[in-house]
Amino acid sequence: MRCQHDMPFGARLRDGGGVDFRLWAPGARQVELAIETPGGSPELHPAEADAQGMWECMVPHAAAGTLYRWKIDGNLLVPDPASRHNPAGPHGPSAVVDPRQFEWDPAWSGRPWPETVLYELHVGTFTPEGTFAAAAERLQGLVDTGVTAVELMPVANFAGRFGWGYDGVLPYAPHHAYGTPDDLKRLVQRAHRLGLMVFLDVVYNHFGPDGNYLHAYAPPFFSQTKNSPWGAAINFDGPGSGPVREFFIHNAVYWIQEYRFDGLRLDAVHAISDDSPVHVLQELSERVRTAAHGRHVHLVLENEDNGYRHLAPSPMHGYYDGQWNDDFHHVVHVAMTGETQRYYHDYGASTMDLLARCLTHGMIFEGAKRKEGGARQVIEAAPAQPLSALVNFAHNHDQVGNRARGERLSELVPAEARRLPTLLALLTPAIPMLFFGEEWGAPEPFLYFADWEGELREAVRAGRKREFGHGDAHDLPDPCSEQTFARSRPDPARAKEHDHAAWLADVKAALAARRKWITPRQAQLLTGRHSAQRVGERGLSVQWRYEDGKMLCLELNLGEEPLQVEPQHLGPVEAEAVFSHRVPAGAPRGTWPPYSARWTLGEEITL
Structure with missing residues (x-):
């Protein structure tokens, strides 16, 4: 099976030979295609524009591998913004790619959303080589752990050798330091052969500061009236916004069709401003789901404002399957460390009550924008959200890497409590996510890095x-x-050292318990019917309810002292052990050791 996504810009090989090149450059007076030649002087081909500023030319002798740039107004050489490959980075020439040269396995159709166990990784630091090819060799270990979906931090081409990827400037071209487009496709295909989904983190809220030439020839890419944290906002609703919307929507469909990705995670959508009758996020979802042709393809948001209007409890055109739940991370972090600076400020009062709300209702501060300094401007609370539409995590690139020294949460808590945040993230009805290395308790930091110059x-x-x-x-x-x-x-x-091996064994056991007890029951969750009670100063009893009358219970002690509690919710015969942490075998149900958690499933008792 061969896959190619057709788009109204970029380079497209003709079946009979030659290549059509198209560039939207409404701000240019003259545009030429510059083909790289062995002699050094580029071979220039004049392009013609239509009324909307789309410039086009056909080069009969161009083929896969041809290197080219666009020459703007006789002096500025720029890469193709829809380049499929920029082998020397965004300041170098683009390369024509024939996506039909790659042969895909036809059988893979993905996995349903409830089966998702995400594993976020950064390609450049996941292996010593820092390449797609090296990452592919590590996938079997993730399968053995119980992971079902790899999430790649952004791979769109950016300037420099290394960086997080959120400052990409060529959204269609995989970062040159990681490998070729076919290397990335081989990574995805290898994952599929192992039963793993692959998600891609995409950035549609800004372009990076180095290697972005769009201001010079396509100023309508940027709003004249709206700003973002990175400068002028992307223009999704102003004059000339039609081609801009198409550029990003086609990008999403491109990754799903041409690279067979199983899902996309859209970065920081709170920074996307669109007052159009149909929001660009809605249109993007509709187009991606139409293009998926029956495959399981999942769409996930990051939304710092905790907006929820784009979420749906099951896959729907125009809506999204999930959203990162920062509230879960923040309240667990505060409960475990006591830190209350910056955006942890809102979680410092009644922390255990907030944790209870998070576990039963999903988000704590729904629809609450951030104020300057990080605190939230809390508005009226929304109804409880479907827990399966939220992604819970104890670590991710932001929450670790935005610390001054990049410490993981596991390095900031008492030794006895180190595994507990990870296990909590893995064993709730929400979709869980691990951050690479977390499965064995990696002590190495994840720092902010970017190969900028000058x-x-x-x-x-x-x-x-x-x-x-x-x-x-x-x-x-x-x-x-x-x-x-x-x-x-x-x-x-x-991971082979004693403490880390024990950590890995716990994670494997927790994910095995999730597969057996939690995943098969996701469709029966009763939204708005879950409950939790405080137990002493540092304990919680949580009940998640299902349509068949069963109840998943969590007994959680985040304190350094044991708790003695009378069991009240599950019958002693019907209750089945799901998983426990720091609870000795055979321990009575009413004893909660320090820094412990115990999950059971059984029939609810009406008191």
Whole structure:
């Protein structure tokens, strides 16, 4: 099976030979296609424009592998913004790619959303090689752990050798340092052969600061009236926004069709401003689901404002399957560490009550925008959300990497409590996510790194010092140092060491319990019927209810002292053990050891 996504821009091979090249450049007076030649001087081909500013030319002798750029107004050479491959980075030429050269297995149709166990990874630091090919060799270990879906941090081409990927400038071209387009396709195909889904993190709210030439020839890409944290907002609703919307919607469909990705995670959609009658997120979902042709394809949002109007409890055109639940991470972090600075501020009062609400209702602060300094502007609470539409995690790239020294939560809590946040994320009705290395308790940090140069490098260094310059500022990691990049690579050899091996065994056992007890029951969850009770200062009893009268219960002690509690909710005969942490075998139901958790499933008792 061969897959190609056709789009109204970029380079397209003709069946009879030659290549059609198209560029939307409404701000240009003259556009030429510049073919790279061995002699050094480019071969120029004039392009013609239509009334909307779409420039086009056909080059009969161009073929797969041809290197080209666009020449704007006789002097500026730029890459193709819809380039499928930029082998030397965004400041170099684009390469014509024939996607039909790759042969896909036809049988894979994906996996249903309730089976999802996400594993977020950064390709550049997942392996010593930092390539798609090397990542493919590590997938079997994830399957053995119980992971069902790999989520790649953004791979869109960006300037420099290393970076997080959120400053991409060529959204259609995989980052050159990771490998070729076919290398990425081989990674996806290898995952599918192992039964793994592959999700891709995509960024549709801004372009990076280095290698973005769109301002020079396509200014309508950017709003004249709206701003974002990165400058002018992407223009999704103003004059000239039609081609801009198509550029990003086609990008989403491209990854699903041409690369056979099983899902997309849209970064920071709270920074996408669109007042159109049909929001771009709705249109994107409709187009992606139409293009999926019966495959299981999942769409996930990151929304810092906790908006929920794009979520649906089951796959629907125009809606999204899931959303990252920052509230879960934040309230668990505060409960385990006591930190209340910056965006943890809102979780410092009645923390255990907030944790109870999160476990039973999903988000804590629904639809609440952030104020300057990180605190939330809380508005009227929304109804309980379907828990299966939320993604819970104890670690991710933001929550670890945005700390000054990149410490994982497991390094900030008492030794006896280190595994507990991870196990809590894995064993709720919400969709769980691990951050690479978390499955064995990797102690290595994940730091902010970006291979910037010149003034931009100095500006980023100065910005980090301003943000984190309090206290021991002298040892802040240099964000533009290759050493900082290397320090962020977890060492899988640690998984064989005693404590880390025990951690990995716990994660495997927890995911096995999830497959047996939780995943098969997701469709029966009763939204709005779950409950929780405080037990002492640091304990919670949580009940998740199902249509058949069964109830999944969690007995949780986040304190350093044991709790003695009378069991009240499950019958002693019907209750079945699901999983326990730090609870000795045969321990009475009413004894909760320090930093312990016990899950059981049984019939509810009406008191």
